[in-house]
Amino acid sequence: MATATMTTGAQATSRRGIRSWVWPWQLVSVVVAIALWALAVQTGIAPRSAFSTPTVVAQWLGGWLTDGTAWTDIKATLFAALGGYVIGIVAGLLAASLFAFVPGVAAVLEPYMSLLNSIPLIVIAPLFLLVLGIGVASKLALAAIIVFFLAFFSLYNGFRSVDRNLINHARVLGAGPIRLATVVYLPAVLSWVLTTMRVGIGFAFIGVVVGEFVGGNQGIGVEINLGQQLDKADQTVGGIVALIVIAAVLDWLIAKIESRFAQWQVF
Amino acid sequence: MSTSEVTEAPVATPTRRPRQRSRGRKIATRIVVWILRVLVLVVPIYLWQLAVDQGWVGTFVASSPKAIGTRFWEWVQDGTIVQQTGYTLYEAVIGYLLGVVIGALLAVLFTTNRKLARIYLPMMGTLNAVPRLALAPLLLTWLGLGSSSKIALVTVVVLFVNFFAVYNGLKQVSAENTMWVESLGASNLDVWVHVRIPSVLRWLFSSLRVSVGLAVGAAVVAEFVGAANGLGYLISSGANLFRTADVYAGLLVVVIVVAIIDSLLRLLERSLTQWSV
Numbered sequence: 001m002a003t004a005t006m007t008t009g010a011q012a013t014s015r016r017g018i019r020s021w022v023w024p025w026q027l028v029s030v031v032v033a034i035a036l037w038a039l040a041v042q043t044g045i046a047p048r049s050a051f052s053t054p055t056v057v058a059q060w061l062g063g064w065l066t067d068g069t070a071w072t073d074i075k076a077t078l079f080a081a082l083g084g085y086v087i088g089i090v091a092g093l094l095a096a097s098l099f100a101f102v103p104g105v106a107a108v109l110e111p112y113m114s115l116l117n118s119i120p121l122i123v124i125a126p127l128f129l130l131v132l133g134i135g136v137a138s139k140l141a142l143a144a145i146i147v148f149f150l151a152f153f154s155l156y157n158g159f160r161s162v163d164r165n166l167i168n169h170a171r172v173l174g175a176g177p178i179r180l181a182t183v184v185y186l187p188a189v190l191s192w193v194l195t196t197m198r199v200g201i202g203f204a205f206i207g208v209v210v211g212e213f214v215g216g217n218q219g220i221g222v223e224i225n226l227g228q229q230l231d232k233a234d235q236t237v238g239g240i241v242a243l244i245v246i247a248a249v250l251d252w253l254i255a256k257i258e259s260r261f262a263q264w265q266v267f
Numbered sequence: 268m269s270t271s272e273v274t275e276a277p278v279a280t281p282t283r284r285p286r287q288r289s290r291g292r293k294i295a296t297r298i299v300v301w302i303l304r305v306l307v308l309v310v311p312i313y314l315w316q317l318a319v320d321q322g323w324v325g326t327f328v329a330s331s332p333k334a335i336g337t338r339f340w341e342w343v344q345d346g347t348i349v350q351q352t353g354y355t356l357y358e359a360v361i362g363y364l365l366g367v368v369i370g371a372l373l374a375v376l377f378t379t380n381r382k383l384a385r386i387y388l389p390m391m392g393t394l395n396a397v398p399r400l401a402l403a404p405l406l407l408t409w410l411g412l413g414s415s416s417k418i419a420l421v422t423v424v425v426l427f428v429n430f431f432a433v434y435n436g437l438k439q440v441s442a443e444n445t446m447w448v449e450s451l452g453a454s455n456l457d458v459w460v461h462v463r464i465p466s467v468l469r470w471l472f473s474s475l476r477v478s479v480g481l482a483v484g485a486a487v488v489a490e491f492v493g494a495a496n497g498l499g500y501l502i503s504s505g506a507n508l509f510r511t512a513d514v515y516a517g518l519l520v521v522v523i524v525v526a527i528i529d530s531l532l533r534l535l536e537r538s539l540t541q542w543s544v
Contacts, residue, residue: 022385022386022389025386026386026387026389026390029386029387029390046409047409049408050405050408050409051405051409104300104303107296107300108300108303108304108307109304109307111304112304112307112308115522115526118476118479118480118525118526118529119480119521119522119525119526120480120481120483120484120485120487120521120525121484122400122484122487122488123484123487123488123499123502123518123521124518125488125491126491126502126503126505126506126514127502127506127514127515127518129506130327130328130506130509130511130514131328201396202395202396202397202398205398206398206400209398209400209401210398210400210488210491213403213404213488213491213492214491214503214506215506221401224401224404224405225404225492227404228404228405228407228408228492228493231408233405233408236404236405236408237405239401240401240402240405243397243398243401244394244397247396247397247398248393248396248397250396251392251393251396252393
């Protein structure tokens with residue numbers, strides 16, 4: 001289609017102009033969605049027992065935010081998610097380096113890794129609950145193992161995709177292993193690391209929230225699940241809203257960081 | 268690796284001897300690799316059993332390979348495995364189909380209407396970053412303990428993956444390709460039928476293997492949150508009753524089921540990609 005090429009040209013020249021009309025529409029859509037939610041509950045299309053109403057949910061959120069439980073919940077969930085995230089990425093990087101640079105490791109372990117990769121690791125949550133207890137450790141471990149496999153595969157692919165000619169050229173010019181790592185491998189893998197970082201934060205959150213569903217004493221997932229068990233729809237929906245806001249803010253932050261670093265990308 | 272072959276080829280005329288020697292060495296390394304692979308699996312299981320037998324770790328936490336194997340065999344014999352796997356796979360398959368259809372339709376809508384894409388694509392991106400499995404308790408209250416709440420969760424999870432796969436796929440259908448067809452007098456409908464939809468199917472297929480894990484995972488998690496049937500119910504009720512062997516055996520069933528589906532799809536993929544250009 002001819003329009004495809006035209007719009008990309010227009011996009012480059014007047015990005016600001018396009019943004020100025022996109023924003024109001026997005027805002028209106030959110031407002032309309034909330035109004036539809038209220039209307040659907042009012043008319044009985046959506047059951048109040050499951051969806052509550054916007055005002056009641058807002059009241060729950062207000063109470064949750066002011067009585068101090070919000071802080072302990074958010075702290076618990078964020079701590080487990082970010083802790084698992086960092087551990088998973090570092091461990092994934094180490095394992096990927098091991099696979100890429102120690103001969104034989106990949107040949108022996110690759111079938112197991114690809115088997116584990118096809119498995120939805122989230123299902124391990126009840127086992128971690130039994131082994132590591134109801135506290136934060138089981139959630140952190142779940143987030144870490146999910147992020148680990150994501151990071152491992154992404155970075156292993158990154159290492160393997162490094163241009164061999166580039167490595168040979170650097171070697172000929174006298175680069176040792178350390179210089180090779182910093183000058184060739186690091187810049188080449190950086191874009192893979194950045195993608196992994198962005199996707200990984202979502203994975204970490206999924207791990208923690210499911211871990212909290214299966215069993216926990218504090219955290220946003222615990223509030224959501226408790227709301228379901230106690231038939232308090234405002235708590236379930238309120239918790240989900242809080243989770244959406246936090247995940248969106250984190251995603252936005254990481255996207256900012258990503259766009260900062262993406263400018264460095266050489267290869 | 269391949270680089271050595273490339274450099275050797277023009278220099279030495281490939282006589283029979285070195286080639287045979289390298290083939291023999293290849294077979295030898297293959298055997299060693301396979302032995303190591305088996306050892307990597309067998310030795311930890313043996314140590315696990317040993318640790319439990321010697322009392323180094325409690326059976327509450329570790330159960331034992333023997334106990335897990337016994338429970339697994341009981342489940343095979345009394346039909347539990349087939350029954351519960353059937354429930355979970357039913358939820359995963361129906362949810363997957365719904366998710367694919369809705370996701371693909373949304374993607375088509377977004378590619379045909381660029382204004383819509385401008386407004387809602389960033390919002391889809393944000394929603395994609397939100398852990399959608401968190402909807403499980405809401406869906407449970409809404410749709411009840413039965414399979415429909417699980418199907419709904421699978422649908423929501425699969426929808427986004429396939430939406431982005433199809434959307435990116437449609438965007439990548441090169442403008443050149445469509446222009447060629449249009450210059451041959453194809454109508455808008457022809458472009459869809461002959462160019463876009465075939466490539467959509469290819470993209471859906473390539474996201475199928477990813478979706479399987481997601482779909483089964485979502486069904487199992489939904490069953491964790493509340494269910495009366497399914498593999499997730501099997502695992503979580505084991506955990507609630509502190510029957511550790513049940514938890515391990517249930518996880519083993521999930522691993523085996525997903526591995527079988529994944530390898531079947533891989534075979535299918537291989538036989539199909541031989542045809543494609």
